[in-house]
Amino acid sequence: MAWRDSRGKRRILLLSALSIFFGVAALVAIGSLRDNLEWILEEQTRSLLGADLALEARQPFNDEMERFFRRLGGESSREIRFQSMAAFEGTDAVRLVQVRSLRGGFPFYGAFETDPADRRHLRPGQAIVEESLLMQLGLRVGGEIRLGRSSFEIAGALRRVAGESEVTGFFAPRVYIRWDEVEATELVQKGSIVRHRIYFRFDEGLTGAAAERFAEAEADLFVRNSIRSETVEQRRRNLERLLGNLFGFLGLIGLVALMLGGVGVSGAVQVYVREKLPTVALLRCLGGTAGLVFRVYLLQVAVVAAVGVSLGALAGVGVQHILPVFLAEFLPFDFEIRTSYRAVLGGLVFGWLVAMGSALLPLLEVRRISPLAALRADFDAQKRTRPDALTVAVVIALAGLLIIFSLLQTAVPWHGAAFAGVLLGTLGLLVLLGMALRRILRWGVGQRGSFTWRLALGNLYRPQNRTLFLIVTLGMGAFLINTLYLASGQLLGQVRVTETGDAANLVLLDVQPDQVVELSEALAEAGFPPRDILPIVTMRLDAINGRSLTDLRNDPEANMRRWVFTWEFRASYRAELLDNEVISGGEWIPLHEGGEPYPISVAENILRDMNAALGDRLVWDVQGVPIETYVASVRDVEWQAGRQNFGVIFAPGVLEAAPTIFAVTTRVSERAEAAAIQQLLIGTFPNVSMIDLTLVFETLDDLLQRAAFVVQFMAGFTIATGLLVLAGAILTSRYQRIRESALLRTLGARSRVVRQVMGIEYALLGLLGGLIGTLLALLVSWALTRFFFEMAYSPAWTGLLISLVGLVALTLVTGFLVSRRVATQSPLIVLREEG
């Protein structure tokens, strides 16, 4: 009976099934991909780091550390890394690269992929160069690369090193040379920033005695020697957390598509029930109980929802193969996609529950259709009743489903709860605003305006209108897309703002004290006078308020960020404040002429991570010499503003005698000028490396755009659902529109008038939904920017305007596509209907 009854109205049911298609597809794709990554992390754990343990220091390991390495046992391999400028034979190109040199068998696990293969062990005079750099410069294997005073033959292109993604080489492409050839380059000098690393492999992994010794060292030895460590387990946990956050976020976007699909299901079933009203009334007249009739329609909807979610799950299995294409370069491993049946089942069950919950809301009305409606068509239309307990229960269950799923998606419970809260709040606000809008229209239309306008506006609040439903759908789509757009735009905008204006955009690093004057003069002669000459003194924190860092490291209540214990701080000294910082506490001391403790100024975020406060005593180890300081002032630094700054600033008169290297900044207006400076450096100052901030920002921009694309791709599912729901809503009111259009044309209206009425109606729906969604997006993105990113808020108004116009255009196009032939339908149908 359920099947027979659906005859003739199956199109509406199909629409309802399609509404959830994209949502389920998104959830299955994300869920399956997430499971795949979990499996890979499980299977390839050891290759995530290439070793069981990696240790890193900013200075050569001292004797105490060497003794520890011997005690630790296992197989070890050493590496040094530093940045340098590299020149390439046959081109004028000079690039900042990261030079690496390995001794020993690293990587112990996973690949060291080169082209040609197996070039890990170099012959004298050879180098391996990042493949992307070779491609960018049009260089080939066999060419020559110059680093400092030495030249090397390019023996191979570097594709992948275990534990690193392609992104690793984006900012400073990797170049590997032999261990015994580093010195001859003369790039490593006193004060140069060189990272010394040692990798360990243990037969049983980092377990047993090795693990115990490591744990002991972590608590004391590493803190005293500023050793940063990473175990394969830590790397895995970090990756899991990172990927968990990413996929949680993508899953939440998919969830929005599903919820929006739920709104679509609800709308389609509402129309279906309305059109079935005479049948239901007749069935009741013929003796069918309310329960029986309800079950007939419940069965129809259950089957259709099952079809919709099944199709969506199938599509999701296909889509999961597309996403890795965009993500591959961010992941430190290769992987093949397998279908996760757990994710498919999850998507099916959750999608079906959402679809059924959404369908139940209008479907419950079936129980209340009186048999009297068979006699009087307007009987039920006139009846208004409050929602019954079952309806309330379904609403609560739906909200519960949303909250549970949000919590499951996110690693941090409050993130999921906040998301569900914002989503439910937005939905509620959209409903309230939509209702208010209908009232305003009804009240405001009145007798003013032209006939076409009044008719179009009237359609927005006519009986059985779909205004509220469409405004919620379109508004939700606009809200989501614009929130993503504004939030990512805020981050990208911060990058772009630094490119503009008159700020310095070249930073020359590792300038030795005896090179400062000569380099400055050379720059000035070339037409690029230095903007800032920044002294840099490396130091590490020894104690806070009399407590050693080792002591604090082992105090669970110290509440300090882990990085502080082993960080090598790069402090500076100057008398003036910069324009990208303000004093938020204490007093800026421009000159100190007394003895210890010396006044320092610390950036707010650094002080927070140290869990220290204004006035606290900090002891620093300045390359072997302890210096006692106190926090005289706290600065609020705008780190994103592009101008160089330092976390810790001393007053002049304290650090001048300490071993210092310098950074020099200048500004170039075009790429060719930067190339000229690069040539100057490589010839005269080979140890000085240069960071082209414009290039860095471009790369960062490119990376963010690529990352944003993944998010936009998923958001596309929401938009697709929104348009589908919109098309469904228009399609379900198509018959009524055709009838009205035919009537108007019978009364003498030209088809243009009918089109105008439809055009105004669709445009208004798009505009109102878009406006409400955009306003809510502004509110949420403001809150995100202000409280989460902690940045100044400057929304991209042009983009918002374009998105609003785009939404109106999409609504219009969808509306007219679905309503085609409505305006030209023969008026005869009015008469035919009479017969």
Next chain:
Amino acid sequence: MAVSDQSDCILEVSSLTKTYATAHGPLTVLEEANFALARGSTAAIVGPSGSGKTTLLGLCAGLDTPSTGSVRLAGEALEALSEDARAAVRMASVGFVFQNFQLVPTLTALENVMIPMELRGQRRARAIAADRLAEVGLGERLDHYPIQLSGGEQQRVALARAFANEPEILFADEPTGNLDTATSELITRLIFDLNRSRGTTLVLVTHDPELAALTERVFRINRGRLAEDARAVMAAGSRD
């Protein structure tokens, strides 16, 4: 024919045929219909269901195009006009009343009556519409929506709308078909009063012999063939 002069003729139908292509070959629903109506006259088209009444009415009002033959309405040969041009003729000269009233549900009674005038861009549409509604006894229900009105009231709104433009000809398709006896009588009286007071030609499609008998001429249609009722012709002749 009861029309003596071309200028007196509001509707002239000549050799009108309508054929539809079906899976079983062409289906002729109206065959070689001929008649002419004088301005201010009244006529009824009667016949069983499926006989072609609605097809004929649709063709006469320019809602559909004939397969062959011609319809001249208010001096315009409809077959030569586009749909929009035919709409313009309807707007200028034609009024409609339907069995199911056909009011726009989003508009009030007053706004429904204003439609034809607003489509013409006529001034004082609101005042005129209010007058028309007062004429049909709905002066107090101007701001009511169709759903708030009874069937009889809705048909009176439709009638006020039909006469709002002061049309030269009114096509009424079963105007009392959905109404009770008392309301039917009221609507019938209103239609004929307006016909008399404004000289509007009246074309009624009806099953009701009593209603048909009130018109000057009665056309019977059966299986697509149109014939004028002889008694009615004689009656019309005696009136002429």
